[in-house]
Amino acid sequence: MRFHLAKATLFSFLFAAGLTAQAGVTQTFSAAGNDAAAIQGTVDQFRSVLGTNNAAGAPAASGRREINWDGVPAQFLDPLPPDFFNKNSTRGLVMSTTGSRFKVSGDQGTASFRFADVTDQGWGPTELGTFSPQKLFAPMGSNATDITFFVPGTAQPANVTAFGAVFSDVDLSDSSWMELYDPLGRKISSVPVPAAGVAALGVSFVGVVTDEPVARVRLVSGNAPLDSRCFSSSSDAVALDDFIYSEPIASRELVLSKGRIRATIEWRSQYNGQSGNAFALPQKDEFGYLYFSDPNNPEVFVKCLDFGSGKAIILVGGVTDFWYKITFKNSRGETLVWEKQSGSLSGYANNNDLSF
Numbered sequence: 074m075r076f077h078l079a080k081a082t083l084f085s086f087l088f089a090a091g092l093t094a095q096a097g098v099t100q101t102f103s104a105a106g107n108d109a110a111a112i113q114g115t116v117d118q119f120r121s122v123l124g125t126n127n128a129a130g131a132p133a134a135s136g137r138r139e140i141n142w143d144g145v146p147a148q149f150l151d152p153l154p155p156d157f158f159n160k161n162s163t164r165g166l167v168m169s170t171t172g173s174r175f176k177v178s179g180d181q182g183t184a185s186f187r188f189a190d191v192t193d194q195g196w197g198p199t200e201l202g203t204f205s206p207q208k209l210f211a212p213m214g215s216n217a218t219d220i221t222f223f224v225p226g227t228a229q230p231a232n233v234t235a236f237g238a239v240f241s242d243v244d245l246s247d248s249s250w251m252e253l254y255d256p257l258g259r260k261i262s263s264v265p266v267p268a269a270g271v272a273a274l275g276v277s278f279v280g281v282v283t284d285e286p287v288a289r290v291r292l293v294s295g296n297a298p299l300d301s302r303c304f305s306s307s308s309d310a311v312a313l314d315d316f317i318y319s320e321p322i323a324s325r326e327l328v329l330s331k332g333r334i335r336a337t338i339e340w341r342s343q344y345n346g347q348s349g350n351a352f353a354l355p356q357k358d359e360f361g362y363l364y365f366s367d368p369n370n371p372e373v374f375v376k377c378l379d380f381g382s383g384k385a386i387i388l389v390g391g392v393t394d395f396w397y398k399i400t401f402k403n404s405r406g407e408t409l410v411w412e413k414q415s416g417s418l419s420g421y422a423n424n425n426d427l428s429f
């Protein structure tokens with residue numbers, strides 16, 4: 074809901090400036106209008122880039138997931154459990170907020186229809202439009218939602234490479250945006266959400282496709298919490314509708330030294346013959362862990378030191394007596410391989426063998 078109109082021109086300019094290409098971003102989708110039909114084409118383009126809708130199905134190698142809030146059962150509407158869409162409905166998405174809770178609105182005929190019960194003087198049904206009727210979503214006591222990803226239905230951390238969201242009732246072009254972060258917390262992209270115009274029930278969509286792993290998405294919906302009871306003259310309170318994102322996938326590649334060195338591991342147990350490819354748990358640009366099956370119990374610690382000589386010093390330490398083979402690859406595709414035999418706990422340090 075908007076309480077001030079005069080700044081629209083300035084914010085339109087800022088919005089245009091914010092659309093310049095950003096590193097790692099391969100495609101940006103953006104649309105806004107008076108109703109769902111106004112953004113339908115852009116949303117469908119974004120969907121087609123991501124591929125098949127895996128709904129709440131088993132982990133997949135590709136495709137997309139969607140959350141439209143419409144099927145959330147009444148007992149989970151308020152508060153909505155932050156892990157509802159990984160636990161109750163397995164879509165690999167968990168949320169957090171600095172506000173008091175998350176809330177999903179009710180259907181027509183209920184007290185929380187379009188957030189009538191938490192908006193000041195019940196303005197929600199007048200202003201908040203849907204892309205997918207009838208339910209909407211919003212953090213309470215905050216305008217920010219932080220989203221992390223897991224292999225659907227598991228506790229295994231995962232990344233996406235695309236994320237999009239529908240925003241409801243964006244009146245000001247600088248009130249709402251979407252930020253994408255890599256596994257080390259570095260910002261990949263920040264995209265402003267276009268205002269939907271003066272008409273009531275307007276909706277906006279932004280979607281981003283990247284060639285970098287996205288571990289966290291922050292959605293800033295408006296410049297005041299939706300349940301604010303005390304607005305200033307330039308407040309813009311906003312709700313959210315559909316989330317659309319690529320299949321969350323656990324990384325099997327530990328990326329080090331600003332992407333110049335990438336480590337992968339094959340492992341095998343001498344006890345039961347089990348084998349596999351390890352998963353990555355990045356920690357800092359210089360080091361990280363790899364684990365075989367449990368993200369809370371990593372097996373191998375890898376460090377990559379850059380003294381500016383153009384060569385990487387690589388150090389490996391393990392706390393497993395399984396056999397494993399670690400392969401380092403530089404940005405030119407050259408590789409360095411070290412194999413640890415079963416039954417030992419030995420580590421490895423190279424002699425500047427692999428240049429950047």
Ligand SMILES: [Ca+2]
Nearest residue numbers: 141143205208
């Ligand atoms: Ca909906």
